[in-house]
Amino acid sequence: QQPVQSPQAVILREGEDAVINCSSSKALYSVHWYRQKHGEAPVFLMILLKGGEQKGHEKISASFNEKKQQSSLYLTASQLSYSGTYFCGTGGSYNTDKLIFGTGTRLQVFP
Amino acid sequence: NAGVTQTPKFRVLKTGQSMTLLCAQDMNHEYMYWYRQDPGMGLRLIHYSVGEGTTAKGEVPDGYNVSRLKKQNFLLGLESAAPSQTSVYFCASRPDRGYQETQYFGPGTRLLVL
Numbered sequence: 001q002q003p004v005q006s007p008q009a010v011i012l013r014e015g016e017d018a019v020i021n022c023s024s025s026k027a028l029y030s031v032h033w034y035r036q037k038h039g040e041a042p043v044f045l046m047i048l049l050k051g052g053e054q055k056g057h058e059k060i061s062a063s064f065n066e067k068k069q070q071s072s073l074y075l076t077a078s079q080l081s082y083s084g085t086y087f088c089g090t091g092g093s094y095n096t097d098k099l100i101f102g103t104g105t106r107l108q109v110f111p
Numbered sequence: 112n113a114g115v116t117q118t119p120k121f122r123v124l125k126t127g128q129s130m131t132l133l134c135a136q137d138m139n140h141e142y143m144y145w146y147r148q149d150p151g152m153g154l155r156l157i158h159y160s161v162g163e164g165t166t167a168k169g170e171v172p173d174g175y176n177v178s179r180l181k182k183q184n185f186l187l188g189l190e191s192a193a194p195s196q197t198s199v200y201f202c203a204s205r206p207d208r209g210y211q212e213t214q215y216f217g218p219g220t221r222l223l224v225l
Binding site for chain 2 (some may be wrong): 002004032040041043044047067087097098099100101102103104
């Protein structure tokens with residue numbers, strides 16, 4: 001079953017913040033976040049692992065709540081380059097062979 | 112390194128025709144995947160392989176076959192194309208080091224079935 005992402009779409013002005021959530025009905029070991037620009041391949045942003053630390057990269061960070069089986073992606077002071085569709089991919093165990101991807105959150109940043 | 116490459120980039124088929132999509136990676140990765148992406152559906156796994164000579168079904172395998180005769184190549188076949196198979200197809204690969212490693216995606220193949 002696909003993880004559920006919310007919201008489905010976000011519209012921002014440059015400099016505004018956004019939070020994207022990813023919720024699973026199954027226990028999670030890992031959550032992978034990707035960003036996809038229109039017409040391009042998904043690009044890896046970060047991995048969060050069970051028992052691991054909150055991750056961050058410049059103004060994009062993420063958290064993982066194992067008990068709630070959900071992860072959140074935080075985009076701070078958004079830039080035009082943040083526009084795209086964000087996907088979470090979830091893994092159920094350390095040895096899992098595959099990820100299950102959410103349906104995506106479309107983010108548009110305007111000047 | 113070219114990373115993950117896909118051939119062709121775009122193809123138009125008529126219903127009932129067959130074709131093969133090629134995915135190649137030069138990173139010596141063990142795992143390879145084929146996904147399809149449709150509007151509002153995200154990425155859905157078709158088939159995957161955990162090593163040369165192995166294949167397994169994903170979420171939406173019907174109508175597709177795959178082969179992994181060489182470690183660096185993963186082929187996706189459509190024996191009798193249907194309009195419902197119109198989609199963007201992505202290949203991905205990753206090393207065999209548990210899920211602390213991410214997947215690397217190819218540029219995609221756009222397929223239109225008329």
